[in-house]
Amino acid sequence: MNNVSATKPYQKRRRFSPEFKADIVAECLEPGASVSRISLENGLNTNMVRRWINEARRAPxxxxxxxxxxxxxxSAPSNQSVPDxxxxxxxxxxxxxxxxxxxxxxxxxxxxxxxxxxxxx
Incomplete structure (x- = not known):
């Protein structure tokens, strides 16, 4: 009997820049935005994005x-001394x-x- 096993290749942990995280969080905080939809569209885990949102809210x-x-x-003319x-x-x-x-x-x-x-x- 032949046993075939397949292992999933090691996936390196992805790192995201603070700017990317801020853009995703800002998009999620828009009125009517769906965190799940935004996460899926960007290939991200929804729980991770929700954590980013919580971290952003706690940040000073x-x-x-x-x-x-x-x-x-x-020197400005005297009639324009205070800009409007x-x-x-x-x-x-x-x-x-x-x-x-x-x-x-x-x-x-x-x-x-x-x-x-x-x-x-």
Whole structure:
């Protein structure tokens, strides 16, 4: 009698970056999102994703504001001494631990664009 045995090859434990985990958690926290569906779509174990969600909720919250050093402003005309909301660029990026908010003077939009290219590039 011939006995045939097959062993499952050793699978190395997968590691996920904090950014990937944060993206999955953020997607799961959207209103109406199904943790099971999101897990299956990404080839993940649902229990593991639920653990990531619990860990994210227990993590200390950060303010979400980024301090950015701006070059010295040129002298503005006296009628524009106080900038209004329309002359400010505001970018809010939602993250699992809180939003990142960047506010930038509209007259320096090219510098804001350069910062975003550096961050995203």
């Amino acid at each position: 919250k950060r303010s979400g504001f980024v301090s950015v050093a701006l070059p010295a402003a040129t 909301k329309r002359s400010t660029i505001r970018i809010e990026i939602p993250r699992a631990g809180g939003s990142v908010v960047v506010e930038w003077p509209a007259e320096q939009a090219h510098q804001c664009a350069a910062l975003l290219r550096d961050l995203l590039g």
